[in-house]
Amino acid sequence: VSFWFELGFRDSPYATVPVPADAYGERMLVGRSAEIDALVNTISSTTTHAMVNGINGVGKSSLIAVASYRLRLGRGPSGPTALFLPLRHSINITKQSTSDSVRTDLVLALAQALVDYHDTLQDAGRPVPVVTDLERWLNAPLLRSHGGGASALGFGGNATRSLSVNAGEGFSRLGLANLVLEAVAACSPPDVGGGFVVTLENLELAGGPTEIRGLLEACRDPLLTTRGVRWIICGASPALRQMSNSRRLDGIVGRPITVQPLPEDLVGDVIEARVESYRTRTDPLVPVDGTCFTYLFNVARGNLRTALRYSEEYSVWAYQRDALADDDDERRAQVVAWLRARAEAEVAAASQVPMAAWLIFDQIVDTGGTLAVDMARQRELNSLEEHGLIGRTLTPTSDGFDCELTQAGWLANVARQAP
Numbered sequence: 001v002s003f004w005f006e007l008g009f010r011d012s013p014y015a016t017v018p019v020p021a022d023a024y025g026e027r028m029l030v031g032r033s034a035e036i037d038a039l040v041n042t043i044s045s046t047t048t049h050a051m052v053n054g055i056n057g058v059g060k061s062s063l064i065a066v067a068s069y070r071l072r073l074g075r076g077p078s079g080p081t082a083l084f085l086p087l088r089h090s091i092n093i094t095k096q097s098t099s100d101s102v103r104t105d106l107v108l109a110l111a112q113a114l115v116d117y118h119d120t121l122q123d124a125g126r127p128v129p130v131v132t133d134l135e136r137w138l139n140a141p142l143l144r145s146h147g148g149g150a151s152a153l154g155f156g157g158n159a160t161r162s163l164s165v166n167a168g169e170g171f172s173r174l175g176l177a178n179l180v181l182e183a184v185a186a187c188s189p190p191d192v193g194g195g196f197v198v199t200l201e202n203l204e205l206a207g208g209p210t211e212i213r214g215l216l217e218a219c220r221d222p223l224l225t226t227r228g229v230r231w232i233i234c235g236a237s238p239a240l241r242q243m244s245n246s247r248r249l250d251g252i253v254g255r256p257i258t259v260q261p262l263p264e265d266l267v268g269d270v271i272e273a274r275v276e277s278y279r280t281r282t283d284p285l286v287p288v289d290g291t292c293f294t295y296l297f298n299v300a301r302g303n304l305r306t307a308l309r310y311s312e313e314y315s316v317w318a319y320q321r322d323a324l325a326d327d328d329d330e331r332r333a334q335v336v337a338w339l340r341a342r343a344e345a346e347v348a349a350a351s352q353v354p355m356a357a358w359l360i361f362d363q364i365v366d367t368g369g370t371l372a373v374d375m376a377r378q379r380e381l382n383s384l385e386e387h388g389l390i391g392r393t394l395t396p397t398s399d400g401f402d403c404e405l406t407q408a409g410w411l412a413n414v415a416r417q418a419p
C-alpha cells in the first residue's frame with residue numbers, strides 16, 4: 001500500500017500527468033477559461049487551425065484536453081449538428097519526425113478514430129466507411145511493423161482478427177492513406193462543418209523556427225488542407241508565433257494562443273482541487289499545501305509540472321524520515337528548508353563550474369532566465385551546460401548563444417540567493 005493511504009489520500013495528489021479530457025479533468029483545471037474559449041472558438045468557428053504555445057509545464061496539454069472535451073460535448077458556439085471528435089491520442093513530434101512520419105501517424109490515428117467513432121457518425125447520418133475493412137487493415141501485420149506506429153497507438157492487441165490484407169502490398173501502393181483522408185472528409189460535409197480534432201504536440205522538438213516552419217509547410221498538403229481535420233498545433237516555442245507569417249501557412253494556421261503561467265493567486269487552488277478529489281478522509285495530512293505549492297511554483301518559474309515534482313519528492317523524503325509535521329507553519333518551514341538543501345546539493349554537484357561561469361549564470365538570472373551571450377564566453381557556457389544549469393542554441397547570426405536557465409539552474413539559484 002502506498003503511504004498516501006496513511007496520509008488520507010487514495011493516490012499521490014501531486015501527479016504530473018496532464019488532466020484528462022473528461023468531466024474530472026474539467027474539475028481539476030484551474031483558471032484558463034479565456035484560453036479554452038479562444039481554443040474552442042478557433043476550432044469550431046474559424047477555418048484556420050489552432051496553435052498553442054507556452055513554456056514547458058505551464059499547462060498547455062491540460063487546457064487542450066479540457067477544450068477537446070467541451071468540443072466533443074458540443075458545448076461550443078457552433079450549430080448543434082457539427083460534430084467535433086477528438087482523437088484518443090495526440091501526435092507527438094520527436095527529433096526524428098519528418099513530414100512523412102507525421103503523415104503516417106496521422107493516417108493511422110484517423111483510421112482508428114473512424115473505427116472508434118463509427119456509431120456516433122452513423123447515428124448522425126454521416127457516410128461512414130466500412131469499418132470492418134478498416135479494422136482489418138489496422139490489424140494487418142504489415143502495418144504493425146510499419147515504423148512501430150500501429151502498435152505504439154495500441155492496435156497490437158487485436159491480432160486474432162482475420163488478416164486478409166495482402167501483406168505484400170505497401171501502405172501507399174494500396175492508396176489506403178488517401179482512402180482514409182477521403183472517408184474523413186466525407187464525415188464532415190461542407191454545409192455542416194465539424195471534424196476530427198488532432199493535437200500535434202511538442203513541436204519545439206523539431207528544432208528552431210526554420211525547422212518548425214519547414215515541417216509545417218511540408219505537412220500542409222494534404223494534412224493541413226484535408227476537410228474534416230481540425231488541428232491543434234502545440235509547442236514550447238515562441239517560434240510558433242511566426243508561423244502564420246509564412247506565405248504557405250498564411251490562412252492555414254491562426255495566431256497562437258499563448259499560455260502564460262497561472263496567476264499566483266490561483267496556484268493554491270490547484271492543490272485544493274486535487275486534495276478534494278484524492279482524499280479518503282475529511283482531514284488528510286497535506287504535505288505541501290497551497291501556500292507552499294505557490295512558493296515551489298515561483299521557484300520553478302511558473303512550471304506546474306516541476307512544482308508538482310518537487311511536492312512529490314518532498315513528500316517521499318519527509319514520510320521516509322517520519323518527519324511530516326502536523327503543524328501547518330512547521331511543515332511549510334520544512335518544505336522551504338528541504339528545497340534549500342536540494343539547491344545546495346545542486347550547487348555542490350557543480351563545483352567544477354568556474355567563478356567566471358557563475359557570473360554569467362547570475363546575469364542570465366537577472367535578465368529573467370534568458371540571455372544572448374557572446375561567442376567569446378563559449379568555455380563558460382560549455383561548463384554551465386555540462387552541469388545542466390542552462391540550455392542554449394546558436395543565435396540566428398551565429399555570433400553567440402541564446403541561453404536559457406534550466407529547472408536545475410533555477411533550483412541552484414535558490415542556494416545562490418541570501419537566505
Ligand SMILES: Nc1ncnc2c1ncn2[C@@H]1O[C@H](COP(=O)(O)OP(=O)(O)O)[C@@H](O)[C@H]1O
Nearest residue numbers: 016017018019029030057058059060061062304
Ligand atoms: N490550469 C491547471 N489547473 C490545475 N492543474 C494544472 C493546470 N494546468 C496544468 N496543470 C497540471 O500541471 C502539470 C503540467 O501540465 P501540462 O498540461 O502537462 O503542461 P504542458 O503541456 O504545458 O507541458 C500537469 O500535472 C497538469 O495536471
Ligand SMILES: [Mg+2]
Nearest residue numbers: 060061062201
Ligand atoms: Mg504538454
